[in-house]
Amino acid sequence: MPTYDYRCPEGHQFELFQKMSDDPSRPCPICGEIAERLMSAGTGFLKGGGPKGEPPHAPRDVSEGGR
Numbered sequence: 001m002p003t004y005d006y007r008c009p010e011g012h013q014f015e016l017f018q019k020m021s022d023d024p025s026r027p028c029p030i031c032g033e034i035a036e037r038l039m040s041a042g043t044g045f046l047k048g049g050g051p052k053g054e055p056p057h058a059p060r061d062v063s064e065g066g067r
Ligand SMILES: [Zn+2]
Pocket: 008, 009, 010, 011, 012, 028, 029, 030, 031, 032, 033
């Protein structure tokens, strides 16, 4: 189970073990405000399903005008 970073509006940051299906909004253990889950760049489980609205990344072969 991955660890998620949370940050509340007050600026407190904490980590939680959570499933992806769990509620992404958690109360901050310090002040009680609703903290938001930060997207961790380390897990990489988002690969394959990019953010909507983003066109597929097609590599373009530009070999013209080289010489
Ligand atoms: Zn807080």
